[in-house]
């Protein structure tokens with residue numbers, strides 16, 4: 001029986017990237033729809049759960065993507081509500097690649113590196129930065145600071161994270177190189193998850209810190225997020241600091257993404273979100 005993936009995107013045009021990865025994960029056919037909301041998703045779900053019964057249901061699955069993470073999460077909740085009893089299919093949520101990318105960031109940083117008790121600074125409080133913060137705290141970091149150019153925005157984000165996940169993330173301000181330097185004074189790890197093509201951590205700023213042990217950047221578009229870092233760095237040591245660039249992180253992200261999509265078809269009752277996708281990344285890592 002063919003493996004069918006219903007690709008639901010909250011953006012108007014469904015992501016070509018996510019569909020290409022799904023084909024490379026052995027999906028036979030993808031049905032892709034854009035402009036999906038929590039209010040129009042139910043008929044799509046019915047199309048998947050009422051066409052194949054019993055054991056065959058595991059050959060159908062749903063992927064939810066889109067650049068608006070909050071909207072994609074609402075779609076995910078609406079999908080769950082449309083299921084009943086065993087009449088369901090497996091679902092994966094990876095809006096904007098946030099879950100797979102952040103899981104890859106965390107696992108790369110923790111390659112032969114014990115995060116327990118460390119201070120982590122995350123420059124860029126978008127979905128990738130927020131998910132990464134969750135993983136570092138889960139693994140025992142002493143403090144995780146997440147920054148925005150506006151301290152008020154950073155505070156709002158950390159309050160939302162407290163409400164959603166019960167975690168204590170410290171808000172930080174990254175408006176100037178001086179404010180970043182202050183945050184890095186006694187930090188061990190810095191993650192740059194700012195927008196593509198913007199250097200948010202100049203070389204002079206990280207060089208001024210004597211405590212840094214690991215620097216990782218997810219921006220693959222020049223100029224990179226960190227001055228002096230190479231996009232291919234994969235644990236490269238410079239000045240006693242380990243560097244990870246966006247390609248090394250991206251390669252691991254692709255493994256996590258492929259593995260997660262493939263595993264959707266193992267049973268009809270999985271819900272792959274920020275928690276379960278991180279578990280998949282950990283399994284690959286071991």
Ligand SMILES: NC(=O)c1ccc[n+]([C@@H]2O[C@H](COP(=O)([O-])OP(=O)(O)OC[C@H]3O[C@@H](n4cnc5c(N)ncnc54)[C@H](OP(=O)(O)O)[C@@H]3O)[C@@H](O)[C@H]2O)c1
Pocket residue numbers: 096097098101124125126127128129147148149150153193194195196197198200218219220246247249250251253
């Ligand atoms: N390597 C991979 O496999 C991979 C996969 C997916 C995504 N990515 C990359 O991951 C990064 C983060 O993605 P995301 O979706 O979490 O990010 P995002 O939401 O697009 O941006 C992160 C934060 O950067 C800040 N920002 C925006 N413009 C800025 C500027 N000009 N200067 C400094 N800061 C600015 C914004 O915060 P404030 O406005 O509050 O300061 C924003 O919240 C992106 O570079 C993306 O390309 C990499």
